[in-house]
Amino acid sequence: MSTPGWYPDPSGTPGRFRYWDGRAWTQQTSGHPSGRPPRRLPVIIGALALVVVIGLVVFFVLRQVGAGAQNFTDKQLPSSTVSGWDDSSPTARPTPTEPTPTADPTPSPSGTATARPLTSCPQGDPYARADHPADGRVHGGGLSFPRINGWRDDLQTSGVTWAYDVASQGTTVVPGWATLAVVGEIRRSDGFVELKQAAQSVIQCVASSQWYLTFDSAHDVKSEAATIDGHRAWWIRTDIRVTDREVEGDTVDVIVVDIGRPDSFGLFIGGVAIGNTDLLRILDETTRELKVD
16 A cells, blocks of 8 residues: 555444555545545535525514505505495595496396396397297297288388397387287396396387387386286286377386296287277287287
């Protein structure tokens, strides 16, 4: 062993090394072949330094978060852009208002007595026609009535813009004024969710339609549950009065019928000149003969 260095201790002690100076064994021993322990101190120092750095970062982050939270609570909260809030007063608390629903969000087949009438009329398609039998009756929306002699077919079908599968008959009373009998379909998805609410909504749509451009007033003669051909229904009869016309207005029947379809109701609309007893008799006969297809 001519090269100086650390070699296994010739005494045979396991894990011990002794230094050879090139000529003889010295008294220097070590537990490591290099003669010195691994460089743990720098590693430990580095680890401690990392811990200190992490601690400082956490400290400053928490300090900033706390300062930010304090600053936010010291300032006025951002003004709301929702119309139900009073944005003009920094200290005012919002006064929530109940929204006015246009329909019961979860209608059942029989509807609900708490549903409110629509505030606007939906856009339907009166000319979206289903297949119907040619049996001498006027069919639409699952309802039908006997054809009225002398009356014209589809005189005002296009005017029932909120309905589907519409068929009608009508006749002219005076120039520019007609009497009508209409059947069709109204849909739950359009907001017609229960019988009474649907009938009330249709009355509003009729009164605000092109038929009554000089609308003056409306007065319900009756609004009641009814049975049409064994099916539950709601029947409203209303006198709608107009101005600047040769007639006073119309007596209007709106009948909404639960025909057993989960997504729609059958609809009947009849309108005859107020005070015309002959036309009112025809209207009454027509409603008595109303059938569910």
